[in-house]
Amino acid sequence: MHQLWKIAAAYxxxxxxxxxxxxxxxxxxPRLWEFAGLFLFGAVFGGLVVWSRRGDAHN
Numbered sequence: 834m835h836q837l838w839k840i841a842a843a844y845x846x847x848x849x850x851x852x853x854x855x856x857x858x859x860x861x862x863p864r865l866w867e868f869a870g871l872f873l874f875g876a877v878f879g880g881l882v883v884w885s886r887r888g889d890a891h892n
Contacts, residue, residue, distance in 0.1 A: 837883045844876035 851872060855865045 841876065841880055841883055844879065
């Protein structure tokens with residue numbers, strides 16, 4: 834269970850890096866925004882999986 838939390842924390846910690854990349858490379862912005870969107874979707878989906886598993890463990 835701790836491994837999943839570490840992965841989720843890594844996603845959140847890497848988020849500012851993606852924001853900086855998008856700001857520094859405006860020419861590639863559309864593709865980077867698409868990648869950032871997939872990244873955010875993965876982070877949210879992973880967070881929901883961790884949360885649902887945590888709930889099952891308490892039941």
